[in-house]
Amino acid sequence: MASDKPRFAFTVKARDGRARMGEIAMKRGTIRTPAFMPVGTAATVKAMKPESVRATGADIILGNTYHLMLRPGAERVAKLGGLHKFMNWQRPILTDSGGYQVMSLSELRKLTEEGVEFKSHIDGSRHMLTPERSMEIQRMLGSDIVMAFDECPRADRPRDEIAASMELSMRWAQRSREGFDSDGEHAARSALFGIQQGCLDEGLRLQSAQALREIGFDGYAIGGLAVGEGQEAMFATLDFAPGMLPEDAPRYLMGVGKPDDLVGAVERGVDMFDCVLPTRSGRNGQAFTWNGPLNLRNARHAEDTGPLDERCHCPTCASYSRAYLHHLQKSGEILGAMLVTEHNLSFYQQLMQAMRDAIAEARFAAFASEFRRDYLG
Numbered sequence: 001m002a003s004d005k006p007r008f009a010f011t012v013k014a015r016d017g018r019a020r021m022g023e024i025a026m027k028r029g030t031i032r033t034p035a036f037m038p039v040g041t042a043a044t045v046k047a048m049k050p051e052s053v054r055a056t057g058a059d060i061i062l063g064n065t066y067h068l069m070l071r072p073g074a075e076r077v078a079k080l081g082g083l084h085k086f087m088n089w090q091r092p093i094l095t096d097s098g099g100y101q102v103m104s105l106s107e108l109r110k111l112t113e114e115g116v117e118f119k120s121h122i123d124g125s126r127h128m129l130t131p132e133r134s135m136e137i138q139r140m141l142g143s144d145i146v147m148a149f150d151e152c153p154r155a156d157r158p159r160d161e162i163a164a165s166m167e168l169s170m171r172w173a174q175r176s177r178e179g180f181d182s183d184g185e186h187a188a189r190s191a192l193f194g195i196q197q198g199c200l201d202e203g204l205r206l207q208s209a210q211a212l213r214e215i216g217f218d219g220y221a222i223g224g225l226a227v228g229e230g231q232e233a234m235f236a237t238l239d240f241a242p243g244m245l246p247e248d249a250p251r252y253l254m255g256v257g258k259p260d261d262l263v264g265a266v267e268r269g270v271d272m273f274d275c276v277l278p279t280r281s282g283r284n285g286q287a288f289t290w291n292g293p294l295n296l297r298n299a300r301h302a303e304d305t306g307p308l309d310e311r312c313h314c315p316t317c318a319s320y321s322r323a324y325l326h327h328l329q330k331s332g333e334i335l336g337a338m339l340v341t342e343h344n345l346s347f348y349q350q351l352m353q354a355m356r357d358a359i360a361e362a363r364f365a366a367f368a369s370e371f372r373r374d375y376l377g
Contacts, residue, residue, distance in 0.1 A: 008191040008218045010250050014360045018242070018269040021359035024219075024250060027189050028084070028144055029091045031059040033250060034266045034355050036348045037094060037274040042067050043077075043087040046279050047334075047341040050089040056314070056342070057349030060092040060145075062274045065137050066101035069127070070120050074140040082142030094145035094274070096254075097134045097176070097195075100152045100223075111151070113168070131172045135179035139186045146192045147221065148176035155199040155229045166197040166204050170211040177215050191218035193252060196245065199224050200237050209244035220245040221252040222270070226261070235264050242269035259288055259351055260375055263368050266355050278348050282341030285329040289347065292375050296340065301326040314346030 005027045012022040024031040038045045038053055040061045045053050053061060063083055068074060080086050083093055102109060102116045109118035115130030131149040138146045150169040153162050173194050180192045194217035198204030212220060222241050225234045234256075242251045252272035253265050262273055278288065285296040289309040294301075304322035316325075316339045328336030351371075358367035 007189055010219070010248065012248075014362075016359045016362050016364040017267065019266050019355070019359045019364045020269060020271060021356045022250075022271070026092050026144055026191070029059060031092060031272075032352075032356060033271040034262070034352055034359075035059060035272050036262065036352050037062045037272065038345055038348075039064075039274055039276045039279065040087065040089070040093075041276070042071070043083060045345075047283060047338045048279070048345065050087060052342060053089070053345065054091065056346040057353060058345065060094060061089060063093050063095045063141065063143070064101060065095050065098035065134060065141070065147075066129075068095075068141060069098065069129075069137050070122055074137040078140035078142070082140075084142055092144040093142075094193075095138045095141055095143040095147065097147040097149040098129050098137070099134070099150045100255075102129055113171075115149070115172075116151075131175035132179040135176055135183075139180075139183050144190050145219070146180060146190055148173045148192065148194050148217070150195045150197060150223060152197070152224050152227065153199065154227060155224070155233070157199075159201060159204075162199045162201060163204055166208050169195065169197045170208060170215075173212060174215055177217070193217055193219040193221050195221040195223040195254070196241060197224050200229060200233055202237075202240050205237070205241050206244055209241075213246060217249070219250040219252060219272075221254050223254050225253065226255045226257050226275075231258075231261060231264070234261070235268065238265055238268040238270065259348070260372060262348075262351065263355065263371055266359075267364070267368055278344035279341050282344045283337040285336070285340065287325075287340050287347075288344050290371075290374055292377060296322065296325050296329045296336075298326075308340075308343050309347065312343065312347055312350065314343050314350075316340070316343040316346070 009025040014021040134149040153165040194212040250271040253270045301322040307317040358364045
């Protein structure tokens with residue numbers, strides 16, 4: 001790993017309206033933005049080899065702190081040389097803080113100022129996750145981009161509850177910053193992102209952004225969206241939330257989303273995304289194409305000798321027919337999940353490249369209009 005590479009440097013190379021095209025330079029490689037990060041929940045992007053994930057065009061993947069701390073354990077991953085070596089992925093990895101999974105997967109949990117005590121969904125064992133422990137786990141994993149520990153409340157909660165949750169997350173953000181900085185060696189080669197909260201409330205979002213700015217982070221995530229509020233409400237929030245965050249730092253919309261979500265979010269100034277949708281859909285027979293999603297289990301594909309998508313240049317589209325993929329899905333064959341997942345991840349990366357090109361050539365509005373026409377029908 002060359003020592004002359006920067007720890008973290010974000011450059012905006014082109015703008016078109018609020019859409020931005022740029023890159024993040026890090027020690028393990030450059031991340032082109034807008035960027036989509038495939039989700040590697042348990043040290044694997046499901047149904048994909050790491051070299052195949054890279055071949056789709058992915059510059060960075062995401063790992064899940066909650067899942068990895070429970071199995072195989074952060075200490076074990078560290079003992080085995082870190083997450084990159086463990087899973088054979090040598091480019092950047094972003095790890096989430098574990099906060100969202102604790103809230104969504106743990107039936108029995110106790111939230112305090114200190115952190116969250118919870119029961120493992122695997123074996124019922126009890127654990128305590130705090131900002132400091134989250135930073136320690138992400139350090140042991142060897143994360144390149146570390147996420148601050150936060151709480152993510154539901155958007156339908158009363159405003160006073162959402163405000164209290166946001167304020168707690170900002171106190172945790174300060175403790176995350178201090179915990180991250182306490183290990184100088186890890187801090188010297190990785191980056192820390194803060195997470196804006198406040199659900200759909202513009203005033204709370206502004207307070208959160210101001211608190212994060214005062215603490216100071218390498219990048220800023222927009223949390224608490226894509227949790228059931230619907231696309232219209234999400235876009236309404238993105239009309240103001242990204243602009244509250246520093247102009248010279250990347251903006252990461254967590255857990256999003258469908259292809260049309262990505263286009264609309266880039267239109268509003270977002271630079272980074274992650275979502276399980278392309279991999280989960282691939283395992284369930286749903287393929288994303290430039291003409292919209294299709295269900296390969298439908299009988300209409302049974303004798304279709306054409307590719308999934310005429311415009312796609314992935315290995316699946318080059319070598320396999322819709323009829324064969326339909327057969328694999330109906331037969332429950334593992335290869336079906338592998339091939340459709342590979343296509344979906346390739347499609348997402350082709351979409352990101354198309355958006356980067358459109359921004360660089362100052363034609364993003366026309367691209368977005370044409371995309372929505374074809375994709376949404």
